[in-house]
Amino acid sequence: MLIKPKMLKAGDKVATISLSWGGAGEPELKWRYEQGIERLRTVFHLEVVSMPNSLKGSDFLYDNPKARAEDLMDAFKDPSIKGIISNIGGSDSIRLLPYIDFDVIRDNPKIFIGYSDSTITHLFCHKAGISSFYGPSILVDFAENMEMHEYTVEALKKALFANDAIGEVKPATEWTSERVEWIIENKNRQRKMNPNKGYELLQGTGVVQGRLIGGCIEVLEFVKGTSLWPNESYWEDSILFFETSEDTPEPGLIEYWLRNYGSQGILQKAKGIVFGKPLQEKYYEEYKESIVKIMKELDLTSLPILYNLNFGHAEPKFVLPYGAMAEINCGNATFSILESGVE
DSSP: OOBOOOOOTTTTTEEOOSSSSSSGGSSGGGGHHHHHHHHHTTSSSEEEETTTTTOOOOHHHHHHHHHHHHHHHHHHTTTTEEEESSSOOSSSGGGGGOOOOHHHHHSSOOOEEEOOOGHHHHHHHHHBBBOOEHHHHHHIIOOOOOHHHOOHHHHHHHHSSOOOOEEOOOOEEEEBOOOOOGGGGGGTHHHHEEEEOEEEEEEESSEEEEEEEEEEHHHHHHTTTTTTOGGGGGGGTTTEEEEEETTTHHHHHHHHHHHHHHHTTHHHHHHHHEEEEGGGGGHHHHHHHHHHHHHHHHHHHSSSSSEEEOOSBBOOOOEEEEEEEEEEETTTTTTEEEEOOOO
């Protein structure tokens, strides 16, 4: 069982942090970062601090993974900081691994939230024995043009600001992956929304429950074979969650990766899988075909799989607490989180 962090409340101090790409510190994106942290203040009534290295720019942070790790360690050590929010993902936070003190994380449980390459930091937390939250980042979700999506706001409040069971996570009514360039001239340009078709049951029957573990499926590939990879027993009775990045990997790669999970015995131990909506719904049908194909290869055609959930690289998104008990109901194609994410 992972330790749950304390819930946030109005007036709490949270830290923003750049553990991957350093775009939040680029002068041309200053407006975007400031827009994101202003939402933390006005929508969630939080005090915000920037970790010392987080705004030093992408070149500095690329060259100094140790500085990024120091920010993370300092944020956990600081008792005045109640939550840590990723500015944005990237592709190389696995480089922080040699500089992580897992005792610091274990001894100072608090909220960490982010997605994409933040999968690595979630696994830092997991190795230390604390739960973290796969969800929004500053530059993308909090800084959304015009205003935050209400679906995302409500998901954050349920996951981070309340210690009740999160309950059924319903599909968003609409979604977007429209790419609107992050320039200040576009600040007031709202992205085009599309009707959402809801969740799709790819296979399975009945109701299953399991503890959540997963992340961005490409980033998880960085971790296999390292000390971060969860031990064999941890996957037992899990509900896996996977989503693809803005790189929109070809369906054949999804097949390769799922075969690997099968060869490790992970899929055989899982109670079910949920897949996030692909960016721009690219390869939407092809991914479904690839998933079902691999399950047939592995003789896992009865494993419940729910597809097109609102987490990952499309907006809006809900929040997944690592280690929380979740449920897939195949009869009505619903997904629920059966406990709180926080204490």
